Amino acid sequence: AQTVTQSQPEMSVQEAETVTLSCTYDTSENNYYLFWYKQPPSRQMILVIRQEAYKQQNATENRFSVNFQKAAKSFSLKISDSQLGDTAMYFCAFMRLIQGAQKLVFGQGTRLTINP
Amino acid sequence: KAGVTQTPRYLIKTRGQQVTLSCSPISGHRSVSWYQQTPGQGLQFLFEYFSETQRNKGNFPGRFSGRQFSNSRSEMNVSTLELGDSALYLCASSLDSAGDPRGETQYFGPGTRLLVL
Numbered sequence: 001a002q003t004v005t006q007s008q009p010e011m012s013v014q015e016a017e018t019v020t021l022s023c024t025y026d027t028s029e030n031n032y033y034l035f036w037y038k039q040p041p042s043r044q045m046i047l048v049i050r051q052e053a054y055k056q057q058n059a060t061e062n063r064f065s066v067n068f069q070k071a072a073k074s075f076s077l078k079i080s081d082s083q084l085g086d087t088a089m090y091f092c093a094f095m096r097l098i099q100g101a102q103k104l105v106f107g108q109g110t111r112l113t114i115n116p
Numbered sequence: 117k118a119g120v121t122q123t124p125r126y127l128i129k130t131r132g133q134q135v136t137l138s139c140s141p142i143s144g145h146r147s148v149s150w151y152q153q154t155p156g157q158g159l160q161f162l163f164e165y166f167s168e169t170q171r172n173k174g175n176f177p178g179r180f181s182g183r184q185f186s187n188s189r190s191e192m193n194v195s196t197l198e199l200g201d202s203a204l205y206l207c208a209s210s211l212d213s214a215g216d217p218r219g220e221t222q223y224f225g226p227g228t229r230l231l232v233l
Contacts, residue, residue, distance in 0.1 A: 033218045043204060045224035052219060091159065095218045101171030102147060102210060104222060106159040 002027045004094050006107035013082055014115050020067075021077045021110045023092030029053075033095040034075045035104070036066070040088040048090070051075065079112075087114045118143065120209050120225035127230045134195040137228045141188050141209030148190040149222060150182060153204040162205075165190050166212055194230075202232045 004025045013019045025034070036048040051059045051068050058066050063080045079086055092107040121140045129135050141148050150162040161174040165184035182192040188209070194201055208222035 031218075035221070037224075042226070043229075044226050045206060045208075047221055047223070050219075050221060097218050098172045101164040101166065102149060102212070102218070102220060102222065103161045103164065103172060103174075104149070104151070104159075104208075105161075108158050 002029075002094050002096055002105050004092050004105055004107040006090075006092055006110050008110045009108070010111045010113070012113040012115060015082060015084060017082055018078065018080050019082055019112065021079075021090050021092075021112065023075045023077070023107055025073050025075060025092070025094050027073070027094065034066075034068070035093045035095065036064070036075075036077045037091045037093060037106075038086075038088045039091065039109075040085075045091075049077065082114045084114050084116060086112065088112060120207055120223055122205075122207050122225040122228050124228060125226065127228060128233065129197050129230065130233050131197055131199060133197050134193060135197060135230060136191055136193045137205055137207075137230075139190045139192075139207030139209075139225060141190070141207075142223055145209035145211050145223075146188055147210045147212035147220070148184055148188060149208045149210075150190070150192050151206045151208065152176075153206060153227070154202070159206070162192065197232045199232050202230060204229050 031054045034051045038046045049061045067076045089109045093104045096103045123138045147166045149164040163173040168184045179195045184190045204227045206227045207225045210220040210222045
């Protein structure tokens with residue numbers, strides 16, 4: 001069964017610092033998609049970045065980048081030059097297909113606090 | 117384009133009642149998924165609809181049901197509410213085009229917070 005594990009329940013850094021959130025997953029599939037979502041206090045789940053396992057190149061979106069290690073089944077998120085608005089819960093997720101239907105399997109989340 | 121909308125945003129019900137939550141996907145999106153979020157269990161998949169058909173359902177009791185209309189709008193219903201049903205219910209939509217559906221990004225609504233007393 002596919003599982004997603006986020007080993008850091010909480011993290012806290014100073015504004016402008018770089019922070020890395022960890023995520024590991026378990027799957028027997030060869031090609032798949034991974035996602036990082038952000039959930040600020042407003043509770044709106046927002047897509048941060050996505051990665052296709054077939055692609056060797058790590059995905060990047062502005063200050064957000066991933067370190068995707070397929071063999072190690074690791075998918076960490078790096079936030080550079082962190083800002084106060086980055087304070088949120090961050091969820092790592094794996095996309096499964098069951099009978100043609102999408103199903104996101106989420107990790108337990110990491111609560112990230114950016115301090116001024 | 118307008119994002120995913122969910123109504124109502126907040127609900128307070130008592131045990132034994134039933135509730136219906138509504139979700140309007142992004143225009144053109146055909147797949148709608150529902151998730152339950154609680155502090156204890158995290159984010160759990162409820163069900164997914166496409167073209168008015170439920171394609172998959174998570175491990176929830178039969179009290180949880182849903183449907184999708186021809187305009188892709190979706191509703192979920194919870195009957196005989198229990199205290200443990202208190203949660204944030206999130207709806208997500210995706211395009212579900214002819215490509216690899218695993219790569220289709222799901223876009224989430226703001227959620228409906230349900231409190232069962």
